[in-house]
Amino acid sequence: MSKSAKNALPPATPPLEFDDPADLGDGPNPVERLLNDAELDTLNRTAVGRPRMLWGSDTAFVRLSPEPDPSAYSGKRSDRGPDFRAIEIARALSDPLALKGPAKAHAIDELVATVFEAAPNFARPLEAIRQSAQSMVRRGAPHFQFKPILIEAPPGCGKTTMAMRLAAASGLPALYLDATAMTTGTPIVSADSVWSHARPSEVVQFLANEQVANPIIIVDEFDKLQNLSAHARSDATEIMLPLLQRDTAAAHVDHFLQSRVDLSFINWILLCNDLNRIARPVRDRCTVIRLNAPDVDEIAEIARREVQRRGLPDELVAPLIRAVRTGRLTSLRKLHKALDRADAAATRPLLN
Template identity: 30%
Template sequence: MPLIPFIDVHFFPPEETRERLEKRFTRHLRLLRCGLVAALRSSKQQLPEGDADKLLSVDITHIDRIRVQRRAGRIIERRQAASGLAHLVRADRERLTTLHDGVNLVEIPTEHRADEIAAALHEEMPWMGAATEQIWHAMRRSVRDGTAGLRLPPILLDGPPGIGKSFWARRLGELLSVPTTVIEATNENASFGIVGSQKGWSNAAPGRVLETILQSRVANPVVVVDEVEKAGTAKSVSGRAFGLTEALLPLLEPMTAQNWSCPYYQVKFDMSWVAWVLTSNDFRSLPEPLLSRCPPIRLRHLTQAELVRFIRREGHKKGIDDTGIEAAVEAFTRSGRKNQSMSLRTAARVILRAYDLERHPILH
């Protein structure tokens, strides 16, 4: 996987500590007093043995050491100021310093691999065909354009609950071999779970999207925001409101996401590679700026036949025998006739129940 710059700060060589600078300056002072600077340059940084002994004989006074320490200290302070990290506490500064070499970027190597991923998604969840097709075209375009890595457009999956919108997104992350994080918009404190909050707020911390990238060192994870239309709005003690839409808009636009400023670290990061999958049950309550960036992909209810095929396929994946699978199918169809409510969630519960019964039979 290629490495790309991720944070907009200046990193100095990590081995250039204050102690190393002091040793270097002390040695240079000895060279100056011995008149060996020219000899060192002509010998390509290697002094003859006699000159090395002469260098060690030079006396360094207490005043010299103080001056060396002060100069090394001033250089370290100026480097910190120039780095863009001086405002952070030491723990945060050290954590971001690990990004010195950049982060990984997952790529799709060939159009054939893009076809394989799309085919696997469609085989497992054919009712999500419209979403799979959009991702398929984006993967092939990424290969054709020769981009540094895979960049997917943000998408909004809109449809009734229980049809597997989040399941589809998680499966996409698995097939792409990228980290996936699911954020329940209804359970988050407005946008703070996604983008983080400034220091001064209670429980201030970086958002989960940035945390995912920092922990995995992968710049293009799949981030799922579930039931985005139900997100609330947080208010500070001063009465300032901060909603989910306001936080998401700059992240969904590649040009602004490329220089996104983290509220917690107050540093700019390149978030333009993140693959966003938003889900909703009714997109009509979402604001127009969000919909213009993520035109909704309308999805329908599943048919009983599709759900039965799902139970059989997932049952075989879990190693349930044919008898157990058929019993699960029968239980599922009976439940549907009684409650008139059949969804992917119900099918998943039936599969889990059959799995448990096969491995842990009930004692009579």
């Protein structure tokens, strides 16, 4: 295999560790010991960054951070608020977090087919996600994970809707970040806890709250990301660089927590309108898909599918398609707004 072909492969997943019933010790009731002690043993012995499964279970767990040392946070500030908050988050991440989502070939195919049914114009990115997730499963991943994907498409094409549908269909929690609302990179990468304005990133907070190690994180309008803080990178999008490659994401040091946090299990979806505004090293670490705006025939077909999917009257199809072909509905965003109004009208109670 050529060097370039090897680099194209998704990163290998750490080998799974299983709790064998034979390792659980002797006792009068081995089955009861398997059900009780195995779970406790997993909670106590799961290594940082190494997925572990209970014997006979379909769910894997992984710790993302070592157990925090409270003494490492003391004395930094007279106001202990940030220190206590850091300890609370670090403790949550040092507990075993679940690795979820479809982890069988047929389940991944069904997931992608479900999303494609509602967003047929995103066939290419969905196929890229399917192939990447299938590759990860073949290499031993006990959970749903795909290579970071960067999608460029014009406004109103349904990028955000597709990403949210993918997250909902996968059963994974989803964090939505709007880059246009960011003036620093703190929502993605934490600020140092020694500063008065310090706060943890929304990413580590989300992991701690959801207790799932492989959520889907959607960064919308990524090409509009800016960082106005002092000593910021010249290109704000480069803040993602260490998070998009498995080895550097696994060794990520969170400045607010002052400890290592393994972020290598996160599924990243980056959405943009202009690929040229994103740093080339960032693009090189992602699967890049460029899409054109859907044409009239594609919008008409999506309108037909959406009416059926939402359970709306078939009589709506003809006027919607007429509106598309006459230029009154020129984007998927406008189409979905019209369908939302039809939904609301259909469920509105009649007043006597």
